[in-house]
Amino acid sequence: MIEEVIRATTPDEAYFWGTHSGAELDLLIIKDGKRIGLECKRMDAPRLTPSMRAAFTDLELSKLLVIYPGPHLYALAENIRTIPLAHLAGRPETLLE
Numbered sequence: 504m505i506e507e508v509i510r511a512t513t514p515d516e517a518y519f520w521g522t523h524s525g526a527e528l529d530l531l532i533i534k535d536g537k538r539i540g541l542e543c544k545r546m547d548a549p550r551l552t553p554s555m556r557a558a559f560t561d562l563e564l565s566k567l568l569v570i571y572p573g574p575h576l577y578a579l580a581e582n583i584r585t586i587p588l589a590h591l592a593g594r595p596e597t598l599l600e
Contacts, residue, residue, distance in 0.1 A: 504543055504570065504588075505530050511595035526557040531564075534599055540567035541598070547572065551579040559583060568598060 509517050514532040520540075521527040530541040540558050542549075549569045559567050559582070567583045570591065578584045591597065 505541075508532075508541060508591075508595055508598065512599055520558060520562060522557065522561075526554040526561075528554070528558040528562070528567075531558075531562060532598075537565045537599070538562055539598065540564045542567065542569045544569055544571045549573075549579070549585055551583060555579070555583060 508530065509532075512532060512534060514534045516533040518531045519527075519529065520531050528540050529543050532539045532541065540562060542555060549571050555567055555569070558564065565582065569579065569583070569585045570588055571585055572588050573585070574587055574589070576584065576586060576590065586598070
């Protein structure tokens with residue numbers, strides 16, 4: 504999934520992010536000066552985690568998206584939301600909108 508997102512969004516830069524204390528972010532995309540975080544979850548109803556909060560703050564993200572197999576778009580916090588994997592099918596560039 505991460506390779507497909509990188510291929511479709513053609514970011515200026517792309518990274519995995521992790522701290523010594525264990526916080527992680529699956530993908531950090533930098534595109535046109537925007538910092539977008541991506542987390543991939545297999546659960547049906549992802550929740551906001553301490554790692555997501557740390558990544559959002561420490562990396563000064565404009566938004567953080569949690570890609571998951573469920574059917575609903577919903578907010579976890581301000582500028583942190585879920586996005587169903589099916590929603591991205593054929594349109595992964597919507598991650599940059």
